[in-house]
Amino acid sequence: MGYVAIKGGSRAIQGAANVTEALRAAEGEQGVPLTISTIKNQLRLLTSRIVSEGGLYHPELAALAIKQSQGDTLEAAFALRAYRSTKPRLLETPVQDASKMRIIRRISSAFKDISGGQMLGSTHDYALRLMRMELADESPEHFRNIAKKFMQSTPEIALPDSFPKVVDALREEGLLANFSADRVGHDAFDITREPLSFPAPRSAGLATMARAETGSLLALAYSNMRGYGDVHPTIAELRIGYLPVMLPHMVTGELVEAGEVLMTECEVVAMYEDDANGGKPTFTLGYGACFGHNEVKAISMAILDRALQKGMADGPSNPSEDSEFVLLHIDGVDSMGFASHYKMPHYVTFQSDMDRLRTTQKKHQEGRS
Amino acid sequence: MRKILEVRNLSKIYGRGCSRCVESTGPEQETNICPHCGSVVAIHDVSFDLHEGEILGLMGESGSGKSTVVKNLYFDQTPTSGSARFFNDGIAKDMFGINAAQQRYLRNHSFGMVYQNPHLGLNFGISAGGNIAERLLMSDVMHYAEIRTRAKELLVRTEVLLSRMDESPKNFSGGMQQRVQIAKALATNPPLLYLDEVTTGLDLSVQARILDLILEIQQELNTAMIVVTHDLGVIRLLTGRALVMKYGRVIESGLTDQILEDPQHAYTQRLVASAL
Amino acid sequence: MSAGYNFGFMDEHAKKEIRRAILKAIAIPGYQVPYSSREMPMGRGFGTGGLQLTLSLIGENDTLKVIDQGADDSVNAVNLRQFIEMTCPGVDTTTYLSEATLIQSRHRIPEVALKPEQVLILQVPYPDPLIVVEPSEDKRKMMHGEADYARLLVKLYEDIVKFDEITISHRYPTRINRHYVIDPSPIPRWDVPKLNHSPALILFGAGREKKIYAVPPHTLAEPLAFDDVPFRVEDFSDEIGNRRACVRCGSRESFLDEFTDETAGKVYQCSDSDYCDGQLAKQSGKEAVYA
Numbered sequence: 001m002g003y004v005a006i007k008g009g010s011r012a013i014q015g016a017a018n019v020t021e022a023l024r025a026a027e028g029e030q031g032v033p034l035t036i037s038t039i040k041n042q043l044r045l046l047t048s049r050i051v052s053e054g055g056l057y058h059p060e061l062a063a064l065a066i067k068q069s070q071g072d073t074l075e076a077a078f079a080l081r082a083y084r085s086t087k088p089r090l091l092e093t094p095v096q097d098a099s100k101m102r103i104i105r106r107i108s109s110a111f112k113d114i115s116g117g118q119m120l121g122s123t124h125d126y127a128l129r130l131m132r133m134e135l136a137d138e139s140p141e142h143f144r145n146i147a148k149k150f151m152q153s154t155p156e157i158a159l160p161d162s163f164p165k166v167v168d169a170l171r172e173e174g175l176l177a178n179f180s181a182d183r184v185g186h187d188a189f190d191i192t193r194e195p196l197s198f199p200a201p202r203s204a205g206l207a208t209m210a211r212a213e214t215g216s217l218l219a220l221a222y223s224n225m226r227g228y229g230d231v232h233p234t235i236a237e238l239r240i241g242y243l244p245v246m247l248p249h250m251v252t253g254e255l256v257e258a259g260e261v262l263m264t265e266c267e268v269v270a271m272y273e274d275d276a277n278g279g280k281p282t283f284t285l286g287y288g289a290c291f292g293h294n295e296v297k298a299i300s301m302a303i304l305d306r307a308l309q310k311g312m313a314d315g316p317s318n319p320s321e322d323s324e325f326v327l328l329h330i331d332g333v334d335s336m337g338f339a340s341h342y343k344m345p346h347y348v349t350f351q352s353d354m355d356r357l358r359t360t361q362k363k364h365q366e367g368r369s
Numbered sequence: 370m371r372k373i374l375e376v377r378n379l380s381k382i383y384g385r386g387c388s389r390c391v392e393s394t395g396p397e398q399e400t401n402i403c404p405h406c407g408s409v410v411a412i413h414d415v416s417f418d419l420h421e422g423e424i425l426g427l428m429g430e431s432g433s434g435k436s437t438v439v440k441n442l443y444f445d446q447t448p449t450s451g452s453a454r455f456f457n458d459g460i461a462k463d464m465f466g467i468n469a470a471q472q473r474y475l476r477n478h479s480f481g482m483v484y485q486n487p488h489l490g491l492n493f494g495i496s497a498g499g500n501i502a503e504r505l506l507m508s509d510v511m512h513y514a515e516i517r518t519r520a521k522e523l524l525v526r527t528e529v530l531l532s533r534m535d536e537s538p539k540n541f542s543g544g545m546q547q548r549v550q551i552a553k554a555l556a557t558n559p560p561l562l563y564l565d566e567v568t569t570g571l572d573l574s575v576q577a578r579i580l581d582l583i584l585e586i587q588q589e590l591n592t593a594m595i596v597v598t599h600d601l602g603v604i605r606l607l608t609g610r611a612l613v614m615k616y617g618r619v620i621e622s623g624l625t626d627q628i629l630e631d632p633q634h635a636y637t638q639r640l641v642a643s644a645l
Numbered sequence: 646m647s648a649g650y651n652f653g654f655m656d657e658h659a660k661k662e663i664r665r666a667i668l669k670a671i672a673i674p675g676y677q678v679p680y681s682s683r684e685m686p687m688g689r690g691f692g693t694g695g696l697q698l699t700l701s702l703i704g705e706n707d708t709l710k711v712i713d714q715g716a717d718d719s720v721n722a723v724n725l726r727q728f729i730e731m732t733c734p735g736v737d738t739t740t741y742l743s744e745a746t747l748i749q750s751r752h753r754i755p756e757v758a759l760k761p762e763q764v765l766i767l768q769v770p771y772p773d774p775l776i777v778v779e780p781s782e783d784k785r786k787m788m789h790g791e792a793d794y795a796r797l798l799v800k801l802y803e804d805i806v807k808f809d810e811i812t813i814s815h816r817y818p819t820r821i822n823r824h825y826v827i828d829p830s831p832i833p834r835w836d837v838p839k840l841n842h843s844p845a846l847i848l849f850g851a852g853r854e855k856k857i858y859a860v861p862p863h864t865l866a867e868p869l870a871f872d873d874v875p876f877r878v879e880d881f882s883d884e885i886g887n888r889r890a891c892v893r894c895g896s897r898e899s900f901l902d903e904f905t906d907e908t909a910g911k912v913y914q915c916s917d918s919d920y921c922d923g924q925l926a927k928q929s930g931k932e933a934v935y936a
Contacts, residue, residue: 009718010727081684088656195679195855198783324781334689334853341690341770344721348714348752348916351903352814352833355879360808470791495799502802507795513805513871535806 024070039063048262048292049073053332054080055192055211056087057261057291074213074336081211081333093247094255095184098265098289099165101241108166109235110269116163121240123295166237167267170283176269177282198324205308205327209301210290213332220330221300224307224320231306233268233286240264240293265289266298270306284309370420372456373561373593374442379415379451381437384408386449396615396636401432411437412617415451421560422591426608426625428598428640433614435597439563442595443482444472455479457560477507481554481592485566487546490553491538497524497549498534504556523552527582544575551579555586562594568603580606601644605629613637653700654732659683663701663857667848670859675821677772677789677856685852692725692751693852695768699749702764705735710745715753715900715916725749742919752815754836756899756920759845761862767830769851772858774818774828792824798869805874817876818869821860826869829860834878835900840866881913891915894924 025031040047040063050062054077062080069075105121108114120126170176189204196204209217224231242260249256268286286309288301304326311321319325329335382390387406394401394410401409412434419425427435441448442464453464457479464475484490491500501520510516524534527548538546547567554562564583568576584607586592596607604611604625611628613621613636621634632638653660666680685693703709711726713719717740726738739745742755751768759765775785778796788794797818804812815831819840829837830849840847840860847860860866868876881889881901888897891914899920901913915921 009716009720009723013720013723013727078684078688079686082686085659085683085685086650086654086656089658191681193681195681197679197786198781324783328782333684337689337691337693338770338853339690340688344691344751345714345719346752346831347902347904348833348900349815349831351901351916352835352879354903356812356814359810359880360812363809469787473791473793495803496806498806499799499803503795503799506798506802507793511798511872513802513874515873516802516871 020070034067036060036063036067039066045293046073048294049214049297050076050080051292052290052294052297053077053211053213054084055291056080056084059262059292074332077213078333078336091247093245096243096246098239098243099168100162101239101243101263101265102161102260103159103163103239103241105240106163106237107235108237110166110237114166114237115169116160163239165267167269167285170236170269174280175283176285196327199312200323200327202305202309202312205323206287206289206301206305208327209288209304209330212297212301212330213335214294214297214300216330216332216335217300217304218296220320220326221303221307224303224318228318229307229320231268231270231286231303231310233270233303233306235299235302236267236269236285238264238266238295238298240295261291262293263289263291264294264298266295266302268299268302268306370423371459372418373421373423374419374456374595375454375461376418376438376442377416377452379438379441379453380413380449381411381434381441381446382408382413382449383411394616395618396620399616401434401616410617412441412614415612415614415619417612417619417622419561419593419595421593422587423610424587424594424596424608426596426598426604426611427614428601428604428611429614430599432616433599434617435599435614436565437617438614439482439565439595439597443480443563444476455561477504478557479559479561481557481559481562483547483550483554483562483564483567485569487538487543487550490550491546493537493539495537496535497529497538497541497552500538500549500553501556504553508557519556520552523555524549526555526586527552528578542575544571544579547571547579548582551582551586555590555592558590560593562592563597564594565597566599567596569598569600576603583607601629601641613640650732652733653703654685654728655683655697655700659697660701663697666857667698667701667859670848670857671846671861673825674861674864675825675827675858677825677827677858679855680857682852682855686728687724689853690770691721692749692768694850694854694857695749695751695766695852696725696728696850697852698766698848698850698857699729699747700732702766703729703733703736703747705733707746708737708739708744710739710742710748710919711750712748712753712755712918713751714902715755715920716918718918721751740919740922752831752833753900753916754832754839754847756915756917757923758839759843761844763845765845765847767832767847767849769828769830769849769854769856771816771828772849772851772854772856774816774826789825792826794818794820794826794869797826801869801871805871810877811870811874820865820867820869822864823867825858827858827860829866833900834868834876837866837868837876838878842866889913891921891924894921894928896921896924 040059046066047059047062050065050073051057051059054062061083065076065079069079103119105123106119108118167176171178189201189207191204191207243263244257244260246255247258266288269283270286272281272283274281284306286302286306288298288305290297290301304320307320308323308326311323316322384407386408387403389405390403390408390410391413393403393405401411403410415438427438429435440446442453448465454461455464455475482490498520501523502516505516505519521531521534524531529545529548529552538549568579580603587594596603598604608625610623611625612619613628615636621628621632621637628637629641632641663680666678670676670678682694683697685696687693709729711722713722716722730738742757746762747764749766754765773785775788775797778800779785779788801811815833816828817834817837818826819829819837820826829840842863843860844862846862849858870876883889889901890897891899891901892912893914896915899915899917902916903911903913906912
């Protein structure tokens with residue numbers, strides 16, 4: 001009899017790569033390859049998600065990652081993150097001022113109206129979730145007309161360059177604690193250079209959540225909202241827009257705008273607390289911010305930020321308040337990698353398990369006879 | 370008799386504390402809570418000595434701070450101020466001056482603790498025997514048969530059914546859970562045992578058996594003990610000396626017999642008089 | 646857009662940090678050194694920890710061997726080897742253990758003893774043996790610091806009570822240099838004795854958990870056991886008590902894979918493919934390269 005040769009591993013991998021690529025181009029003769037621009041624009045929210053989870057602000061590469069991964073968000077974020085790994089660190093930006101954001105959407109649930117106004121911007125919040133069957137057969141001409149018609153029919157109104165922060169108004173009134181100016185720019189924890197260890201500083205928690213997988217963050221925040229926690233949040237402000245990135249000029253040192261990044265920022269006000277030093281009680285703040293247009297992510301992040309701060313102060317009484325539980329399980333690259341690894345060969349370890357069970361079964365048998 | 374424990378001016382305040390906490394709380398003020406800052410003065414200025422083989426009682430009602438004393442001496446909490454020295458073969462250890470690892474060593478080798486709530490003293494995820502094994506393993510006994518034998522000895526001594534040795538304590542009666550705790554506490558033959566309301570909530574006959582067991586152990590092993598209780602009967606039966614506590618302060622101390630026959634402080638008088 | 650990669654894919658700062666972590670790990674045998682694990686193009690769980698160790702150590706004069714389940718041709722090994730060949734031009738790769746200077750392996754230590762010039766890198770999914778008794782990393786660090794393994798030992802005690810023996814099959818907790826207990830990665834018990842007084846340096850890399858640890862050469866590595874219940878390796882005896890042989894080379898001394906063949910039924914074969922080839926070569930006189 002012959003033995004079974006377990007060979008051909010490299011041929012198998014090559015074969016898998018070939019068939020995956022063939023599936024990507026399965027439309028064959030009718031096929032038109034996706035362009036980066038198509039993905040970036042027509043799937044802009046998907047692209048935003050990948051930019052945020054990849055942790056690298058490069059919408060074009062994020063679109064490419066979506067294309068090569070055939071729409072798998074975990075794979076796409078992974079590819080972008082791995083690419084980021086290869087890039088050298090040029091410098092660290094100084095702390096950026098989010099109030100300077102060039103707004104495209106800005107709302108507050110805490111007040112009926114706010115200074116600067118409630119700017120709904122682009123949102124699905126009030127859209128009816130009905131299938132738009134007419135989109136199934138959209139003609140290129142019809143498509144190209146949409147933007148033209150919008151620009152022609154919408155009046156141009158000058159917007160102020162920036163809008164004041166709602167939380168600043170709350171701070172002025174003493175309803176929200178002021179942060180001390182000397183703590184701004186205080187060493188932020190760099191999760192890409194140092195491993196997390198617990199207790200983890202707040203900046204480490206925020207950084208981890210900023211590039212966390214959206215569904216994981218949402219599930220944990222939802223558990224807090226539903227009752228495994230008591231943040232009871234009100235959104236003081238949710239703003240989406242382009243934040244100018246100010247970098248020091250290499251000669252003069254003066255801060256110069258080097259470009260802008262699209263980002264989402266959510267500030268949530270939660271139940272008030274006594275001040276630790278015996279001063280008057282104030283509302284507590286939860287903060288969430290990430291690259292791209294990702295509202296659910298920023299809201300979830302703000303709620304978890306508040307929950308984790310409470311957990312740090314009083315001890316966690318729910319999973320969403322436990323730093324280790326939250327921060328170690330929300331990274332999509334780590335979690336999907338480990339889930340996938342179970343598909344790899346484990347036959348040596350299984351051989352070991354079988355040996356144990358067989359011995360134990362034998363003993364059990366002997367015990368009975 | 371040689372000293373085994375020396376406690377001086379032990380205090381524990383929950384909350385941020387202020388300069389007026391101490392003067393605003395206590396038996397005269399009839400409160401533990403500082404009216405100025407809201408902090409709780411759980412105990413203040415507690416001092417006593419304990420000798421080898423002696424049983425000392427800490428008596429008082431809820432909120433008197435008696436449990437807090439023992440929690441701090443067993444390193445479950447850290448005191449706000451004060452000191453304690455533990456004597457091992459004549460060598461003194463500054464209990465709150467040593468580091469966490471050294472404190473854990475003392476806990477594992479020289480102290481035993483039996484809590485009122487068995488969930489605090491036992492691991493319900495492992496068997497009764499496993500609980501005892503854990504303590505033996507912490508003191509570096511690495512022989513399986515030896516561990517088994519010793520665990521059986523202790524369970525027999527504390528009258529726990531040997532047939533249930535490999536079961537989790539979660540299905541045991543309250544009395545049996547306490548016995549397993551006592552067996553576990555005695556595993557390393559500790560010179561000092563803390564007993565925190567160990568019979569509270571148990572049936573009277575069960576209580577009686579456990580109290581007898583404790584007395585027998587003290588006679589056999591010469592273990593020093595601190596017994597925390599609000600029950601005068603337990604104080605009378607077990608202890609040679611006692612401290613009476615109210616609102617975190619020691620208001621009376623001395624020989625148990627004297628305190629019970631001739632209480633000095635008005636509160637102690639009321640306590641003794643109200644005993645059934 | 647084009648991507649230009651550094652030799653070894655990672656930038657030099659990342660490699661330097663990892664080498665520093667390695668030195669610390671060697672200086673404190675069995676201690677889990679945290680490091681900021683970089684994302685690699687293969688998934689977490691696919692050997693990124695081992696890979697980062699290899700990429701930080703490899704140079705143009707190295708000869709690399711990569712195995713998974715003992716075989717060079719297993720998909721995971723092939724994937725990793727191709728990536729290293731692509732990002733480290735000029736480096737030789739081999740399937741012969743005797744030629745290798747660096748060996749990256751998943752779930753096995755080679756059957757033939759390693760040499761002092763070689764470094765073995767093992768891929769680790771779970772660096773911490775205490776994870777089964779304590780989920781909090783903070784508390785585990787204190788337990789390791791104080792060598793407080795009582796809760797782990799109680800698990801072994803409970804096993805013996807229930808099953809008359811310790812039922813841990815692979816990832817057997819092993820005490821290094823009389824202090825830290827490590828998870829030696831999912832190697833079978835068969836391979837654990839090779840850690841003890843190894844002639845070569847053995848490194849452990851956990852990419853997802855972000856830890857590096859080491860068993861330096863000539864270091865004590867003792868699998869946890871009771872004085873009267875000794876550590877036992879896997880048993881390859883058949884029903885009548887004879888030690889099974891590899892169907893391919895006949896060896897009765899190696900760890901065997903068990904699988905089913907349509908015609909022959911149950912088949913046993915050496916897990917270590919290079920060792921098996923070596924045995925065959927010895928038998929046919931072509932053994933030069935297996936010296």
